[in-house]
Amino acid sequence: MPTDVATWRIDGPEPVEVTPTPLALERQLEDALAARPDILGEQLLLIGRQVPTGMGGIVDLVAVDAEGALHVIELKRDRTPREVVAQVLDYGSWAESLTHDDVLALYADHTGGVFEAAFEDRFGSSPPEVLNTTHRLTIVAAVLDDATERILGYLARGQVSINAVLFRHFEADGGQYLTRAWVREPSAAVPPARKRSRGSAEPWNGIDWYANFGHNETRAWQDAARYGFISAGGGARYSRQIRHPQVGSRVNAYVPGKGYVGVGEVTGPAVPFTQARVVVDGQTRALADLPLIGSYRHAGEDGDPDLREWVLPVSWRRTVSITEAYRPDGVFAKQHITCKLSCVFTLNLLAGFADDA
Numbered sequence: 001m002p003t004d005v006a007t008w009r010i011d012g013p014e015p016v017e018v019t020p021t022p023l024a025l026e027r028q029l030e031d032a033l034a035a036r037p038d039i040l041g042e043q044l045l046l047i048g049r050q051v052p053t054g055m056g057g058i059v060d061l062v063a064v065d066a067e068g069a070l071h072v073i074e075l076k077r078d079r080t081p082r083e084v085v086a087q088v089l090d091y092g093s094w095a096e097s098l099t100h101d102d103v104l105a106l107y108a109d110h111t112g113g114v115f116e117a118a119f120e121d122r123f124g125s126s127p128p129e130v131l132n133t134t135h136r137l138t139i140v141a142a143v144l145d146d147a148t149e150r151i152l153g154y155l156a157r158g159q160v161s162i163n164a165v166l167f168r169h170f171e172a173d174g175g176q177y178l179t180r181a182w183v184r185e186p187s188a189a190v191p192p193a194r195k196r197s198r199g200s201a202e203p204w205n206g207i208d209w210y211a212n213f214g215h216n217e218t219r220a221w222q223d224a225a226r227y228g229f230i231s232a233g234g235g236a237r238y239s240r241q242i243r244h245p246q247v248g249s250r251v252n253a254y255v256p257g258k259g260y261v262g263v264g265e266v267t268g269p270a271v272p273f274t275q276a277r278v279v280v281d282g283q284t285r286a287l288a289d290l291p292l293i294g295s296y297r298h299a300g301e302d303g304d305p306d307l308r309e310w311v312l313p314v315s316w317r318r319t320v321s322i323t324e325a326y327r328p329d330g331v332f333a334k335q336h337i338t339c340k341l342s343c344v345f346t347l348n349l350l351a352g353f354a355d356d357a
Helices: 022-035 081-097 100-111 115-123 146-157 221-227 344-355
Strands: 007-009 016-018 045-052 058-064 070-075 135-141 162-172 175-182 208-212 229-232 250-255 259-266 277-280 283-286 310-319 338-340
Touching: 007 162, 022 045, 022 058, 022 070, 022 162, 022 175, 045 100, 045 115, 058 081, 070 081, 081 135, 081 146, 081 162, 100 115, 115 344, 146 162, 221 229, 221 250, 221 259, 221 310, 250 310, 259 344, 310 344
Parallel strands: 070 135, 135 162, 208 250
Antiparallel strands: 007 016, 045 058, 058 070, 162 175, 208 338, 229 310, 250 259, 259 310, 277 283
């Protein structure tokens, strides 16, 4: 049976049903959802409103969630329930085709803003490396018939990420109210994300690497900035990653929780700390012989070489102290020790950061 919502006022001698006003709902609901898309039950960032698909259709609302999944939200309006199901499935075929860059462009076109900054402001973190690994289709209506609910259930069981949410509009004592009820539990209507190739994201320029520099008692950013290196260790999964950038690669060093602190060029292969050599005042010196703040040693490394700290030499173009770390809203920041940096938004900002040297 179709899901229904009814409301009673119970502050009198007996319950009195409050009559919904569906015409007002159709007139005002899109405005309400555009202003507060989290009315649907989760945090969403609105990408655009009345978005052309290029295939003859116009989507009422397009949004993205904290995982980077695209949400296509379509109001029933005066169409029959079956017509709107067909329409939203067509929009789903459009949404599936959108690449990472397409999503960024949609946001820019419809808001005039920068997606990465808006995403961080909304969710408190930088966007995923690849957007739109999955999408969700939501029909907004006041009522659904039995047949349409059966169709939605059938499609969802077949791993189509489609659902419907029913809103009813009420007026009482000079106030206007909305009630919400999902046809199916939202979590039950979300299939696993499909795999997206890196080709769906922004292409890598072949040069820039993100490097996560864990400033702590083991390693100190002051040492790395002064003597020209980055380092990582404490396990093979950490030290292996710092060996990925090659000579000539550009390293963009980031201190977790602080921001970007340096941009420079890799000048040699990564080596264990005890073998590292740096140039000081024109002379090549063993890094271990220099006055250092960090220990660059890990408990147990004498018995397990995989625990050793590894050092990657870098000729810095610009460094700043941790207190001056550069972290504008929306810049790329992940837990990887190193990874290819392909976010054009971040690269453009870091180019300006480096040029300020």
